[in-house]
Amino acid sequence: MISLNNDGCSTITIIIIIVIIIIIIVVVIVVIIIIIVIVIIIIIIIIIIIRTATTTTTLIIIIIAIALCSTP
DSSP: OOOBOTTSOBHHHHHHHHHHHHHHHHHHHHHHHHHHHHHHHHHHHHHHHHHHOOSHHHHHHHHHHHHHHHOO
């Protein structure tokens, strides 16, 4: 199983590198999915709040809160 290639890199290190790359890709995909889900939930909450909100002052407060939360 441990056979050295021409460049001196063993097959085990190549397998480890491939596994690490796959793990990184999976983690990135999972993070993107989580971000998309969070954004969708926030949009749904905003729509519900806007539909239930009666006065313009509550809308202004919500907009200010979103602006403060969105800034890093």
